[in-house]
Amino acid sequence: MSIRVGIVGVSGYGGGEALRLCANHPSFEVAYVAGESSSGSKLIEKFPGIGRLGDLIIQKWDPTALPKLDVLFASLPTGASKDALAAVPAGTKIVDIGGDHRYVDGWTYGLADVWPEQIKSASRVANPGCYPAATLGALAPLLAGKLIEPGNIIVDAKTGVSGAGRGGGDSKFSYAEVNEDLSPYGLLKHTHMPEIAATIAKVSGGSSAGLIFTPHLVPMTRGILATIYCRTHPGAGVTTEQCLETARKFYAGRPFVRVTDKPPHTKWAMGSNLTFVSYAADPERNLVIAMGVVDNLGKGAAGQAVQNANLITGQPETAGLEGTPLWP
Ligand SMILES: NC(=O)C1=CN([C@@H]2O[C@H](COP(=O)(O)OP(=O)(O)OC[C@H]3O[C@@H](n4cnc5c(N)ncnc54)[C@H](OP(=O)(O)O)[C@@H]3O)[C@@H](O)[C@H]2O)C=CC1
Numbered sequence: 001m002s003i004r005v006g007i008v009g010v011s012g013y014g015g016g017e018a019l020r021l022c023a024n025h026p027s028f029e030v031a032y033v034a035g036e037s038s039s040g041s042k043l044i045e046k047f048p049g050i051g052r053l054g055d056l057i058i059q060k061w062d063p064t065a066l067p068k069l070d071v072l073f074a075s076l077p078t079g080a081s082k083d084a085l086a087a088v089p090a091g092t093k094i095v096d097i098g099g100d101h102r103y104v105d106g107w108t109y110g111l112a113d114v115w116p117e118q119i120k121s122a123s124r125v126a127n128p129g130c131y132p133a134a135t136l137g138a139l140a141p142l143l144a145g146k147l148i149e150p151g152n153i154i155v156d157a158k159t160g161v162s163g164a165g166r167g168g169g170d171s172k173f174s175y176a177e178v179n180e181d182l183s184p185y186g187l188l189k190h191t192h193m194p195e196i197a198a199t200i201a202k203v204s205g206g207s208s209a210g211l212i213f214t215p216h217l218v219p220m221t222r223g224i225l226a227t228i229y230c231r232t233h234p235g236a237g238v239t240t241e242q243c244l245e246t247a248r249k250f251y252a253g254r255p256f257v258r259v260t261d262k263p264p265h266t267k268w269a270m271g272s273n274l275t276f277v278s279y280a281a282d283p284e285r286n287l288v289i290a291m292g293v294v295d296n297l298g299k300g301a302a303g304q305a306v307q308n309a310n311l312i313t314g315q316p317e318t319a320g321l322e323g324t325p326l327w328p
């Protein structure tokens with residue numbers, strides 16, 4: 001039986017990637033697409049390669065006038081979802097790709113590779129942000145295994161420009177501005193700090209008070225690399241092999257996480273729902289460097305959203321997500 005899905009924000013980068021994945025999903029039927037300025041257009045006008053869904057018309061987003069849907073993916077600018085999604089009928093499950101419902105009562109934080117069982121019974125899922133997806137994927141095994149101090153973590157992360165969205169708008173994301181440029185932003189106050197801190201505390205059972213997170217914009221289209229500096233408990237003598245083995249056990253049987261001996265590259269994940277994690281430890285200095293790589297539009301947005309939708313609709317977790325990454 002097919003599962004009727006809708007995508008609001010379909011013309012954007014997150015919504016467009018959700019469309020691509022749902023169009024190729026074995027049991028999802030894309031029955032509704034919506035937006036604001038793109039409403040009235042056919043999908044083929046925005047996505048010339050979309051194929052059989054090309055004649056579907058983008059509706060003006062109105063949560064009170066939805067067709068019958070099993071799942072709605074919301075990929076709206078953060079701030080635009082809160083009131084609107086409250087008006088969606090209870091019988092329609094929601095995966096919110098934006099940031100309005102993370103760690104909000106009534107919503108389940110959809111960290112799908114780490115706690116799938118907590119997600120299966122949810123009808124309202126808040127998809128993790130793109131930086132948290134890369135960061136928490138790498139940290140979760142070390143925190144759960146008590147190999148590092150949760151209160152003493154420094155995250156240095158880099159993102160491709162599509163992280164800012166298609167409507168990212170102003171000239172600071174234009175080719176001339178970003179090409180051959182590299183810059184930090186959001187210092188000490190990026191919007192993803194709270195969800196990273198809350199998840200560190202949840203997985204470790206300790207305080208995440210010392211968290212430092214600095215994102216950077218780099219001139220590539222897709223991809224996130226989080227390089228994370230962690231302290232082990234003094235004298236614990238944690239080794240690289242111990243970190244790798246802990247992560248291999250933590251993710252044993254999980255389909256979308258690859259634990260690698262070598263430092264990961266952003267290109268390894270491009271176009272996929274994969275997370276790559278790796279570690280380097282210096283037992284003499286009580287230091288672990290954890291590394292996480294995702295595609296910001298894959299595990300960082302639409303890939304994890306489809307994984308969550310699979311979990312809440314009882315589909316195989318990997319349905320529609322088994323494509324291997326683009327290379328090169
Ligand atoms: N880009 C990324 O890597 C990631 C993005 N996210 C989050 O996902 C969400 C979407 O981001 P992204 O796809 O990048 O953004 P885009 O700017 O690419 O797309 C935004 C979409 O929202 C639609 N929209 C804007 N305002 C309204 C409105 N009032 N009513 C209906 N539709 C509206 C636009 O439709 P139209 O064109 O029709 O006006 C467009 O389809 C954001 O919350 C973002 O933070 C999360 C993880 C990663």
Ligand SMILES: CC(=O)N[C@@H](CCC(=O)OP(=O)(O)O)C(=O)O
Nearest residue numbers: 078097098099129130159163164
């Ligand atoms: C390059 C760039 O600007 N990236 C965005 C990614 C944030 C994002 O997608 O945030 P939510 O999912 O939390 O809305 C940023 O750093 O704000």
